[in-house]
Amino acid sequence: MSFRRLLATAALVAAVPVFAASAAAQQAAQDVQVTTTRLGGNVYAVDGQGGRITALVGTEGIFLVDAQFPQVTEKIVAALRALSPAPIRLVVNTHVHGDHTGGNANFGALGATIMAQPNLRARLLKPSPGANGQVPPPAPAAALPTITYTEPLTIQMNGEEVRIVPLPPSHTDGDTVVKFVTADVLSTGDVFRSVGFPNIDRTNGGTLAGLLQSLDTFITLAGPNTKVAPGHGAVTNREALVFHRQVVVTVRDRVAAAIAQGRSVEEVVASKPTADFDERVGNAMASADRFVQQVYAELRGAR
Numbered sequence: 001m002s003f004r005r006l007l008a009t010a011a012l013v014a015a016v017p018v019f020a021a022s023a024a025a026q027q028a029a030q031d032v033q034v035t036t037t038r039l040g041g042n043v044y045a046v047d048g049q050g051g052r053i054t055a056l057v058g059t060e061g062i063f064l065v066d067a068q069f070p071q072v073t074e075k076i077v078a079a080l081r082a083l084s085p086a087p088i089r090l091v092v093n094t095h096v097h098g099d100h101t102g103g104n105a106n107f108g109a110l111g112a113t114i115m116a117q118p119n120l121r122a123r124l125l126k127p128s129p130g131a132n133g134q135v136p137p138p139a140p141a142a143a144l145p146t147i148t149y150t151e152p153l154t155i156q157m158n159g160e161e162v163r164i165v166p167l168p169p170s171h172t173d174g175d176t177v178v179k180f181v182t183a184d185v186l187s188t189g190d191v192f193r194s195v196g197f198p199n200i201d202r203t204n205g206g207t208l209a210g211l212l213q214s215l216d217t218f219i220t221l222a223g224p225n226t227k228v229a230p231g232h233g234a235v236t237n238r239e240a241l242v243f244h245r246q247v248v249v250t251v252r253d254r255v256a257a258a259i260a261q262g263r264s265v266e267e268v269v270a271s272k273p274t275a276d277f278d279e280r281v282g283n284a285m286a287s288a289d290r291f292v293q294q295v296y297a298e299l300r301g302a303r
């Protein structure tokens with residue numbers, strides 16, 4: 001594809017109003033700066049608005065982990081163009097949340113193939129109610145994954161070995177982790193965030209049991225020098241994954257003990273079972289209380 005043709009294709013993003021975000025979202029995106037940071041090999045962190053994108057670039061095409069929000073697609077494409085003129089060929093979604101899948105339709109319109117777990121595709125077609133209780137509309141056809149997988153698969157591209165590993169229900173029931181083997185980068189989506197406590201999105205099928213299994217998988221996939229690129233928060237390392245898992249297990253055991261003593265969820269939240277971790281983990285978006293409520297609900301077998 002010629003550079004001129006690419007520019008024309010990139011311009012298409014703005015010209016496809018059906019995939020455009022709301023006026024308010026467009027307005028908010030105007031101030032967003034999209035940055036790219038090399039993590040290793042040809043793999044970059046792409047930070048803009050929403051969950052972090054990890055990008056593999058090279059002459060064989062661009063491979064993206066996640067898509068951020070639709071209103072920042074143009075800026076993301078511009079930032080990628082500064083790294084490579086190659087077409088955006090593949091997008092893997094780590095999970096269904098809109099700050100990771102919102103740009104799917106735009107990248108699909110640019111010719112990218114979207115890949116994800118089948119559960120994620122099903123949830124794009126039939127979204128769960130949001131935090132405000134409202135059910136979002138189904139995603140447009142161009143946003144839907146056309147390749148789905150339930151087993152790990154490997155893609156060889158740009159001299160990089162990309163391992164795409166579906167996870168058990170953790171943050172949601174459509175989670176995926178991506179390991180760039182040669183570059184030694186692990187892209188975790190929101191199953192692991194380096195700021196705040198985990199969010200087990202039970203409405204979208206997330207589970208505590210699966211979260212712990214997935215963290216074990218991450219710790220296995222990460223080596224001593226692996227750059228761990230979370231969905232949100234600073235790029236970090238294997239040590240942070242081990243600490244994070246320890247936090248989850250400790251809080252789980254405290255909540256389980258409180259349940260065994262007959263405590264209500266309100267009492268358990270008020271007892272602050274995360275307190276000694278709050279400073280190091282960071283209580284982003286009141287994630288501590290939410291996490292305790294989620295753990296309580298799962299351990300009580302509540303639905």
Ligand SMILES: [Zn+2]
Pocket residue numbers: 095097171190
């Ligand atoms: Zn998420």
